[in-house]
Amino acid sequence: MSGERAYLCLADGTTFEGVAWGAPGIATGEVVFTTGMTGYQEVLTDPSYCGQIVTMTAPQIGNTGINREDDESTTGAPHVAGFLVRDLSPVAANFRANETLDAYLARHGIVALAGIDTRLLTRTIRDRGSQNGAIGKASPDELIRRAREAPSMEGLDLAQRVTPKEPYVWAEGSGAFGTKVPGAHGANKHVVCMDLGIKRNILRSLVDVGCRVTVVPAKTSAAEILDLAPDGIFVSNGPGDPAAVSYAIDTVRGLVGKKPLFGICLGHQILALAMGGRTYKLKFGHRGINQPVKDLDTGRIEITTQNHGFAVDLASLEGKARTTHVHLNDGTSEGLDLPGLSAFSVQYHPEAAAGPHDALYLFQRFVSRMEEATP
Ligand SMILES: NC(=O)CC[C@H](N)C(=O)O
Secondary structure (H helix, E strand, O other): OOEEEEEEEEEEEEEEEEEEEEEEEEEEEEEEEEEOOOOHHHHHHHHHHHHEEEEEEOOOOOOOEEEOOOOOOOOOOOOEEEEEEEEEEEOOOOOOOOEEEEHHHOOOEEEEEOOOOOOHHHHHHHHHHHEEEEOOOOOOOHHHHHHHHOOOOOOOOHHHHHHOOEEEOOOOOOOOOOOOOOOOOOOOOOOEEOOOOOHHHHHHHHHHOOOOOEEOOOOOHHHHHHHHOEEEEEEEEOOOHHHHHHHHHHHHHHOOOOEEEEEEEEHHHEEEEEEEEOEEEEEEEEEEEEEEEEEEEOEEEEEEEEEEEEEEOHHOOOOOOEEEEOOOOOOOOEEEEHHHEEEEEEEEEEEOOOOOOEEEEEHHHHHHOOHHHHH
16 A cells, blocks of 8 residues: 555545555546445446446445455456545455455556545535546646546446447356345246346346346347347346437337346336436435335335436336336335336346345346246
8 A cells, every 4th residue: 555645636626635545546437425334345346336436435444355256347357436445454354355455456457545534525425416526646736627527427328338348158156155046946048138237246146046148248239139039138237327328228129028128227227218218317326235125016125235326217207117116215216117018127236246135036026027928
């Protein structure tokens, strides 16, 4: 850890002093916070955080180091633009740890700051909304200028940056540290996944419920996907503004009603847009592993993992889709269903990684939909 003075500057000029670690250089991106007490490795490697400088609200980070099993990107690489913590643990004390967090971020070129007043930063983001920022060992004037030059998250298609170049087959289920989907049985259904920045535990959960999984790049057409003879189609999570991913919206429009379809997070937003709905940017988003969601069909409350900055406009779906889940903090859209078309989606992350397993049942629901369609 270099230990040299460095700054975080927000586009509105607010400046925080910290200490540099990770890789040298300057990083820019949208500054967001996540409230997970655990799971920093999953946050770092979740492709949906591409283009964002992430601050952890938990005060001490790094205690369990980095291991080879908890990556959420299929490549194993981190995707955050930068990383902010209050207190960086210099010791990685866990039997699974292969390296320290500092060495890992330095190796992957991720700029990070410690010593940031993350509580004040979080309150600033919560009160004023998320905004762009810049971090590094440079003068505040330079960093403010860089933050103002960074592109706005609204209108950005970042799925292109993280989608794979070629299709691939995924066959690995949850490992020794995974939690199995309740009621899972060997369905042997073929699922084609549109990978817009998919989290690995989604793929593992699909394998856990007995699916054969083929993964395709974001720009694969509806016709090409149907040529693969899927029993069901999955639309993944991913970074950026959902409304900017027009090619994936067109593809999903061409697939809805032809095969059972399940979407998570960006996939939820894209399904809503394909049905003629609207998405908008939330003031500061939902990120963490303790987000309460209500299932409107059962009245049951699920504690969920979330990571999103955009939301589906509930009013724009009236008459087009049924709302199945809402967020208990702000009443925003968390799930939709198109019963006649056998398509459904959730804004939150049932695969957890990291987080609670209250919603794993949705993978089994997808299998049931495929079994109803092709017994
Ligand atoms: N995790 C995700 O898929 C995020 C979706 C979208 N990029 C958002 O921020 O709302």
